[in-house]
Amino acid sequence: MRKRTAKQLGTRHDLNYFKTWTRRKRWLAILAACIPVLFLTWLGVQGLRGNSTPYSSGKMSRAHAVLAKQCSSCHANFVGSLRVGGFRKHAQDQACLTCHQAPAHHADLAAFTPTCGSCHTEHVGSVQLARTADQNCTQCHSDLKTTHGSPHIQNAVLSFGKQHPEFSALKKPDPTTIAFDHAVHMKAGLLGPPGSGTRNVDLECADCHRPAGEEQGPWRFGSPKWQHVSATDAPLGPMRDSREALMGAISYDKHCIACHSLPFDTRTTDSAPHDKPSVVDQFVRASLAAYLKTNPSAWRQTEVATRRIPGMQQVALEVKSPDEWLKTNIAADETLLWGKTCKQCHAETVSPDAQEAQLGLPKIQPASMPSRWFSHSYFDHSAHAAVRCDSCHSAALTSTRTSDVLIPGIDSCRSCHSGARDASAESGCFLCHQYHDWQQRKPFKPVYTIPQITGQAD
Amino acid sequence: MRIDHTHRRWAIVTAILFVVSLAIYVPYSLESAHGPSGGSVIGIAYGVAGYGLMIFATLLSLRKRFTTWRIGRAQTWMRGHLWLGLLSYPIILFHAGFSLGGSLTTILMILLTIVIASGIFGAALQHYMPTLITERVAMETIYDQIDRVRRQLVEEADRLRLAFSPTLEGLLAPAMSNERRIAALTLKLVNSQTRSHLTEVYSDQIRPYLEARSARGSSLGSERESKLIFEQMRTVSPEMLHEIFNDLENICQEKRDLDRQSKYHRWLHSWLLGHVPLAAALMILGLIHAVIALRY
Known part of the structure; x- marks a missing residue:
């Protein structure tokens, strides 16, 4: 019988066995030496190729991806605006400013000017650099301090969703001098253009309000030249127009003329031009003169004033010469124009020009219609094309006064842009505001060639 | 741990x-x-x-x-x-x-x-x-000493082999007991065919299995197969040799344990x-x- 005693078993082993390297230990040592060497070799090869991307702290933004293998194009040392080479951990502003013009924001008032990199963070992947975090803005605007004077805007803004002032445009009345009643124009079954004879016009917002990029028409209620312009004279281009963001200006010729023509005399079908009073005056004079030329005996015919004035008897107009006929009728027509037709929309004053005043021509006040309501921010209508106009501009359906400001308030925007983390449209400051003061931009001199940018230059 | x-x-x-x-x-x-x-x-x-x-x-x-x-x-x-x-x-x-x-x-x-x-x-x-x-x-040893123990098992088996396949040196070896000497000589004289069969099984199966680092390709690697082989050896040989085969079977069992230990150790440390x-x-x-x- 085979015996396996502890003593026997003890003598079977080499007591110094732990001093020798087993096959496993040898492999472990070989691999522990070789694998780090492999990685170091890879780093060395990259170094010899002049490729320093392994040490990059992250993927470049889409805009700068072309510079991904040229670390020194941004991480260089600068003395003033002069590049002196070397490698610098944090890219200096001068590196950014060699390619970009970026006027600082209220440089004369701001307590401090942040570095480019503190707002536009690089090496964090394919991001839009302009999409800066709210904290970059609120580091000053949460408790705004200025170097002198006091801020002219609310000095505590935290975020659009939480603490943001109402839009400044809503704090004062619409400065437009044109009398316009939105409620009347938004009624159903409006009387259409003269001669149409039916109340079949239901105006839509887009009949008057379209982005500037679509101003070429056609305009349903514009003059004939605006009905076909997009198809013939200025067809829409294949590319999206950059002017899609803002609404175009309102003009009589595009939006009003079809229904609101400017008749001035029953003897002519002409409509007065929508122009300065002196031009209108010339037109009226020329029209009546032309009428008299084609109807030489017209001045002999006794006329009864057709326009009835309440409380006054109708009297026969008797003139003694063609000149007097002309003078009388011009005065009557222009009284109608200045006193009613033009005044229906325009504010008038006495003309400061002595000659025009002598002729009785008024001065038409400038329309003063704001082309942009947001003076410190940006709104893109094209990004909101899916939303019905009256969903935001609800007051437009009932507004009767020109002075009503019809842009929506901040609460309307917050319906979607609430700033809630999980259920909100983007509501970052950058969406509407820009840090850089582009009014301060200056002529910019480019310095790089394409091979230099792509890293192919010697 | x-x-x-x-x-x-x-x-x-x-x-x-x-x-x-x-x-x-x-x-x-x-x-x-x-x-x-x-x-x-x-x-x-x-x-x-x-x-x-x-x-x-x-x-x-x-x-x-x-x-x-x-x-x-x-x-x-x-x-x-x-x-x-x-x-x-x-x-x-x-x-x-x-x-x-x-x-x-x-x-x-x-x-x-x-x-x-x-x-x-x-x-x-x-x-x-x-x-x-x-x-x-059951018969675990120090992993790093498995090769050394394996070689000792081969030597131990070789000594047992002398019982059914004697050499002159083996018969004269002092380690061999008189009983085993008699058993070996009896087998040698009585049945040369059986002796040759047992020698062949040892040389072709048992020894290569004990020498090999793993059990791969050997029927002795399986406990069931091993039992059959040794049962057959005991059947064809005189009873006085059965103890020899029991010991040999035990050595093969230890070798199987060492193989299993090696396998588990590889899992444990690879x-x-x-x-x-x-x-x-x-x-x-x-x-x-x-x-x-x-x-x-």
Whole structure:
């Protein structure tokens, strides 16, 4: 019988066995030496190729991806605006400013000017650099301090969703001098253009309000030249127009003329031009003169004033010469124009020009219609094309006064842009505001060639 | 090493450190304008802490090499290696802000992930396998001495062989008992055919099996097959030789145990072939990353 005693078993082993390297230990040592060497070799090869991307702290933004293998194009040392080479951990502003013009924001008032990199963070992947975090803005605007004077805007803004002032445009009345009643124009079954004879016009917002990029028409209620312009004279281009963001200006010729023509005399079908009073005056004079030329005996015919004035008897107009006929009728027509037709929309004053005043021509006040309501921010209508106009501009359906400001308030925007983390449209400051003061931009001199940018230059 | 109640304190300390670092990370992550970054002050602090934990985990290999150093028990070091090494992973994730960064940092993160995953796998094996080995390997020996023991088994079997296949030297050998000498001579005189069959089985099956590092290709590797072979040997031989075959069968059983032990040992330790070299690479590349990031 085979015996396996502890003593026997003890003598079977080499007591110094732990001093020798087993096959496993040898492999472990070989691999522990070789694998780090492999990685170091890879780093060395990259170094010899002049490729320093392994040490990059992250993927470049889409805009700068072309510079991904040229670390020194941004991480260089600068003395003033002069590049002196070397490698610098944090890219200096001068590196950014060699390619970009970026006027600082209220440089004369701001307590401090942040570095480019503190707002536009690089090496964090394919991001839009302009999409800066709210904290970059609120580091000053949460408790705004200025170097002198006091801020002219609310000095505590935290975020659009939480603490943001109402839009400044809503704090004062619409400065437009044109009398316009939105409620009347938004009624159903409006009387259409003269001669149409039916109340079949239901105006839509887009009949008057379209982005500037679509101003070429056609305009349903514009003059004939605006009905076909997009198809013939200025067809829409294949590319999206950059002017899609803002609404175009309102003009009589595009939006009003079809229904609101400017008749001035029953003897002519002409409509007065929508122009300065002196031009209108010339037109009226020329029209009546032309009428008299084609109807030489017209001045002999006794006329009864057709326009009835309440409380006054109708009297026969008797003139003694063609000149007097002309003078009388011009005065009557222009009284109608200045006193009613033009005044229906325009504010008038006495003309400061002595000659025009002598002729009785008024001065038409400038329309003063704001082309942009947001003076410190940006709104893109094209990004909101899916939303019905009256969903935001609800007051437009009932507004009767020109002075009503019809842009929506901040609460309307917050319906979607609430700033809630999980259920909100983007509501970052950058969406509407820009840090850089582009009014301060200056002529910019480019310095790089394409091979230099792509890293192919010697 | 079994993960038992002796790990409780380490686990609690690790959990507390994790909660503290998480409590710092969450507001830091939410408040920083550009998200968490390894280059920020807090990010660098996480990086230093994480790399420090990795250095501590690496020091276990030194502790193992210099066993006589009076720097704490090896088991304490192993517990620290397990728990603080594990803690290094979330700390490094906080350092990186859960992003991979450039190529070097991506490689570092992949290496760390593999090292931590292989470490967890290894810890699980170290927890379960020793019990399994104890249960299934009755005649366990020191793993590094298996080859030496195997050679001794061959020598022992060769001595037993003399009982049915005697040589003159063998018969004269003092180690051989008189009983066995008689049995061997009886077999030699009575039945040369049986003797030749037994010799053949020994030379062709038993000895090659005992000499081989593994049981692959040998029917003796199976306990069932082995029983049949030895049963047959006992059937054809005189009863006085049966004890010889019982011993030979026992030697083969021990060899099977050694083979099984080798297999389990490979399972138990082969993950180290990935864990250790990758950890070495991680430490070296991590140092390069730290120097480059802090210097430039």
